[in-house]
Amino acid sequence: MGLGKSVKQFFDDRFDTKLAAELFTKQAFKRLPPRTGWLHVFGSLSLLLFISQTITGIMLLIYYRPTPEAAHKSIQYITAEVQFGWMYRQIHAWGASVMIMAVIIHMIRTFFMGSYKKPRELTWVTGVILFILTITFGFTGYLLPWNQIAFWATTVGTESANKVPVIGDWLQYFLRGGDAVTGETLSRFFVVHVIILPWALTGVIAVHLFLMRLNNLATLERVDEEVPLKPEHGIPFFPVHVTKEGVVAVLLLAVLVTLAVVYPWEIGEPANPLETPPHIKPEWYFLPSYQLLKYFEGTYGALMGIIGCSVPFVLLLLWPFLDRGKERHPKKRPLAVGFGLFGLLGAMFLGYLGHISETEQTFFGKRYHITLKGWPVPLDDATDEAPPKH
Amino acid sequence: MPNDMNKPPSRRGFLDLILALGTFITTVAVAIPGLMYLWPAAKGGGPDKVEVEGASNMAPGQGKTIQVGSQAVVVVRHRGGFKAYSAVCTHLGCLVKWEQSSKSFLCPCHAAVFDENGKVVSGPPPAPLPEFVVKEIGDKVFVSAA
Numbered sequence: 001m002g003l004g005k006s007v008k009q010f011f012d013d014r015f016d017t018k019l020a021a022e023l024f025t026k027q028a029f030k031r032l033p034p035r036t037g038w039l040h041v042f043g044s045l046s047l048l049l050f051i052s053q054t055i056t057g058i059m060l061l062i063y064y065r066p067t068p069e070a071a072h073k074s075i076q077y078i079t080a081e082v083q084f085g086w087m088y089r090q091i092h093a094w095g096a097s098v099m100i101m102a103v104i105i106h107m108i109r110t111f112f113m114g115s116y117k118k119p120r121e122l123t124w125v126t127g128v129i130l131f132i133l134t135i136t137f138g139f140t141g142y143l144l145p146w147n148q149i150a151f152w153a154t155t156v157g158t159e160s161a162n163k164v165p166v167i168g169d170w171l172q173y174f175l176r177g178g179d180a181v182t183g184e185t186l187s188r189f190f191v192v193h194v195i196i197l198p199w200a201l202t203g204v205i206a207v208h209l210f211l212m213r214l215n216n217l218a219t220l221e222r223v224d225e226e227v228p229l230k231p232e233h234g235i236p237f238f239p240v241h242v243t244k245e246g247v248v249a250v251l252l253l254a255v256l257v258t259l260a261v262v263y264p265w266e267i268g269e270p271a272n273p274l275e276t277p278p279h280i281k282p283e284w285y286f287l288p289s290y291q292l293l294k295y296f297e298g299t300y301g302a303l304m305g306i307i308g309c310s311v312p313f314v315l316l317l318l319w320p321f322l323d324r325g326k327e328r329h330p331k332k333r334p335l336a337v338g339f340g341l342f343g344l345l346g347a348m349f350l351g352y353l354g355h356i357s358e359t360e361q362t363f364f365g366k367r368y369h370i371t372l373k374g375w376p377v378p379l380d381d382a383t384d385e386a387p388p389k390h
Numbered sequence: 391m392p393n394d395m396n397k398p399p400s401r402r403g404f405l406d407l408i409l410a411l412g413t414f415i416t417t418v419a420v421a422i423p424g425l426m427y428l429w430p431a432a433k434g435g436g437p438d439k440v441e442v443e444g445a446s447n448m449a450p451g452q453g454k455t456i457q458v459g460s461q462a463v464v465v466v467r468h469r470g471g472f473k474a475y476s477a478v479c480t481h482l483g484c485l486v487k488w489e490q491s492s493k494s495f496l497c498p499c500h501a502a503v504f505d506e507n508g509k510v511v512s513g514p515p516p517a518p519l520p521e522f523v524v525k526e527i528g529d530k531v532f533v534s535a536a
């Protein structure tokens with residue numbers, strides 16, 4: 001008996017290997033609806049990015065030190081001394097943004113194709129939880145290099161927590177591990193970033209994928225009127241869809257390495273708790289909330305701002321239970337599609353205002369100072385640095 | 391059902407109750423120390439009363455940021471003496487800077503302006519900068535929380 005055979009025999013004698021093999025083949029060759037195509041790769045792209053973040057994150061952990069004295073220096077050490085350290089750090093930092101982008105595109109796809117409708121409501125809800133966890137990953141990871149921008153963006157970010165009614169002060173104290181952002185905050189964020197979130201995300205991803213497989217992928221047919229999929233019409237997951245995902249994986253690697261080389265993230269100045277630098281803005285995925293918060297002033301305003309920033313997430317979580325129409329095709333759901341577009345464009349517009357606020361911009365050949373709230377104020381020609389005159 | 395209330399509990403029901411109660415008490419007993427562990431311990435930072443170093447060398451109109459406890463505080467020397475205000479902007483927690491030329495505190499984050507008494511002149515902050523207590527003993531200057 002060859003070695004392979006005796007290993008097989010060992011398992012056959014102890015476990016129901018036939019059942020295991022059946023389960024495996026059933027999942028690997030599962031038939032997906034005939035129109036499963038390139039739009040359906042963003043879920044697995046998000047998963048790939050999570051795996052990439054996990055691997056690069058573990059590699060960074062070998063040299064990273066989570067204390068105010070050592071954190072910034074350890075990132076410098078990773079970048080300058082460790083072989084290929086710069087690359088893993090860049091891929092991790094860029095991977096964060098790309099992962100959030102992938103999750104958002106995946107959500108947009110399932111929203112407009114009505115995939116969240118019965119029986120897939122819970123798949124959508126677990127997806128929104130994944131989105132929130134991914135953003136939290138970004139927020140906690142951002143502080144870890146302990147540079148000026150990260151320190152002050154986190155100060156401002158956690159300051160918003162105390163606007164939450166009743167428990168706000170406690171919540172802020174708890175998040176920061178004290179009155180201000182200190183080494184205690186760094187420790188807390190570190191533990192959340194490298195232990196709690198990775199496992200939480202792993203668990204929720206498992207449920208999400210299980211539900212996705214249980215109900216198979218959605219088609220554009222009306223709810224409760226789906227024609228059962230005939231196996232001979234379906235696309236086999238392996239090899240057809242897996243090949244598409246493989247192409248996406250290779251492209252992803254190319255994009256990440258290119259971004260890492262061409263647009264490297266800076267390490268920045270080490271954090272200085274006694275001096276706030278000018279122009280602190282959060283990462284792009286927080287810009288819409290950042291801008292929205294500016295329009296609410298005073299004690300009640302602050303409360304309204306917190307509510308205004310949470311409503312979109314609550315709406316997202318409850319959406320499948322609010323929109324109970326039977327149609328899936330976007331052309332037959334003008335209300336839902338309009339609402340979705342409004343939310344999406346609104347967030348992009350707010351984000352853009354947040355991005356250009358407190359800067360000078362040129363529109364149609366004229367220079368403007370963009371205020372905190374995003375209003376353009378023409379700069380009088382005297383202070384203008386010679387705009388192009390036609 | 392009023393009848394049920396008067397019936398003595400069955401042995402089975404009683405055991406279920408004990409089990410449920412036991413599970414609950416054990417969960418709470420395990421959770422409380424866990425939550426207390428997570429609550430931030432002693433407040434960090436330095437002493438609550440701090441001497442302003444080099445105070446006697448500060449010219450009138452000059453300001454300086456120091457740390458009192460875990461808080462950043464701006465000390466300004468006016469003609470009549472020293473004054474100290476929390477440097478933490480009441481809007482979203484950035485640190486204000488003293489501007490000697492305009493006699494005001496400026497916040498770099500959302501361009502707020504506070505006057506020399508810590509009152510909001512313009513910008514989004516909802517409240518003035520809290521004042522700190524200054525004690526001048528000889529040529530030494532001490533700052534502490536109110």
Ligand code: HEM
Pocket residue numbers: 050053054055056057058060061064075089092093095096097099100134135137138141142143144145193194198265
């Ligand atoms: C799953 C396991 C993960 C581990 C073990 C991990 C670990 C780390 C470590 C050690 C750092 C500090 C080094 C550095 O700042 O470059 C870091 C930074 C960071 N992480 Fe993660 N991470 C993980 C996943 C993620 C995910 C899923 C995201 C976002 C979607 C993310 C976003 C970030 C960001 C934005 C930074 C700051 C990057 C920088 O400026 O250098 N991480 N992470």
Ligand code: FES
Pocket residue numbers: 479480481482483484497498499500501502513514515
């Ligand atoms: S934090 Fe000072 S104006 Fe916003």
